[in-house]
Amino acid sequence: xxxxxxxxxxxxxxINASILFxxxxxxxxxxxxxxxxxxxxxxxxxDNEMKLEWTSPPDDHRYDQSKIxxxxxxxxxxxxxxxxxxxxxxxxxEVINGNPKPWNVGNVLLGLFGVVEDNGSGDEEVGKIMGxxxxxxxxxxxxxxxxxxxxxxxKMHGLSDTLPMSVTNPSSELKxxxxxxxxxxxxxxxxxxxWVEGADGNGIGESFEAKFNKPPLYLAIIxxxxxxxxxxxxxxxxxxxxxxxxxxxxxxxxxxEVEDTPNLQTIxxxxxxDETHARITIADVYPGELYSxxxxxxxxYSEYAIRPLSSSDLQMSSRASN
Numbered sequence: 428x429x430x431x432x433x434x435x436x437x438x439x440x441x442i443n444a445s446i447l448f449x450x451x452x453x454x455x456x457x458x459x460x461x462x463x464x465x466x467x468x469x470x471x472x473x474d475n476e477m478k479l480e481w482t483s484p485p486d487d488h489r490y491d492q493s494k495i496x497x498x499x500x501x502x503x504x505x506x507x508x509x510x511x512x513x514x515x516x517x518x519x520x521e522v523i524n525g526n527p528k529p530w531n532v533g534n535v536l537l538g539l540f541g542v543v544e545d546n547g548s549g550d551e552e553v554g555k556i557m558g559x560x561x562x563x564x565x566x567x568x569x570x571x572x573x574x575x576x577x578x579x580x581x582k583m584h585g586l587s588d589t590l591p592m593s594v595t596n597p598s599s600e601l602k603x604x605x606x607x608x609x610x611x612x613x614x615x616x617x618x619x620x621x622w623v624e625g626a627d628g629n630g631i632g633e634s635f636e637a638k639f640n641k642p643p644l645y646l647a648i649i650x651x652x653x654x655x656x657x658x659x660x661x662x663x664x665x666x667x668x669x670x671x672x673x674x675x676x677x678x679x680x681x682x683x684e685v686e687d688t689p690n691l692q693t694i695x696x697x698x699x700x701d702e703t704h705a706r707i708t709i710a711d712v713y714p715g716e717l718y719s720x721x722x723x724x725x726x727x728y729s730e731y732a733i734r735p736l737s738s739s740d741l742q743m744s745s746r747a748s749n
Contacts (some may be wrong), residue, residue, distance in 0.1 A: 504737045505658035509536040537561045537655050540736035541691030561618045561655040580600050581731040591728040597635040601625035610635050613726045621722040629665055630721030634708035642701050645693035647729035652722035665721035669711035674702035687713045692737035
């Protein structure tokens with residue numbers, strides 16, 4: 428694994444999770460907490476402007492503060508990056524937990540994005556971009572959850588009493604000092620949280636079970652180890668290359684290739700039919716440059732087929748808006 432190359436004081440915070448936009452329309456992305464409304468939200472206004480809105484006191488159910496930022500969106504060595512024209516206000520964090528400590532969020536957001544594909548259903552979300560973003564500077568806040576996406580693409584902890592997917596019975600979990608990279612991390616979607624297998628070798632054959640409250644269409648995943656503060660840990664650790672999905676009721680077995688990218692993508696499991704209980708096994712890996720551990724950052728049920736966002740998508744979007 429990463430062997431704790433940096434101190435806990437620089438662990439990054441998932442500051443917004445759930446982005447939905449297209450080249451010709453602005454759309455909301457923001458966070459969820461245990462109270463309503465969202466403590467803050469972003470709106471993409473156009474190709475170079477976004478608006479941040481937030482409430483003042485924690486109990487105030489209205490957005491009475493706002494700021495418009497210029498931004499550029501580019502592809503870094505590992506992640507897509509939003510570079511804002513100014514730092515995000517430190518006062519925003521007082522809204523989240525009432526703590527006046529001036530946490531420095533910074534002005535760089537890292538994004539893991541995917542594009543909704545046409546699977547023949549004629550869904551209106553086709554072509555839109557979904558994913559998660561992380562700030563490169565802040566402290567962790569325990570009650571931030573992934574925001575909901577229209578049409579229930581994902582349902583995460585804190586958003587619904589009935590999750591469409593739960594994961595159990597891992598064959599192994601890596602423990603480093605006081606930290607265990609548990610299977611339940613797949614629900615968190617925060618920086619520096621992943622399920623990391625703990626077996627000797629490169630993780631081939633390690634597995635866990637997934638239960639669904641309805642037969643799954645696709646499994647949405649973010650491959651590898653995601654660290655906003657140290658993006659190179661994606662390449663230094665192993666990633667899943669091939670996954671084996673075995674229906675524990677029907678006995679059906681699927682093998683699916685996984686792209687070597689941190690961007691959001693889906694695995695097509697429609698051939699499982701009515702199956703609602705499966706064992707998911709690492710069948711092959713992309714070896715890490717430094718560590719033998721294999722990591723998986725996120726997995727959930729998805730209604731949509733999603734492919735990873737590429738640099739060419741950004742170029743196409745730019746041409747379409749000119």
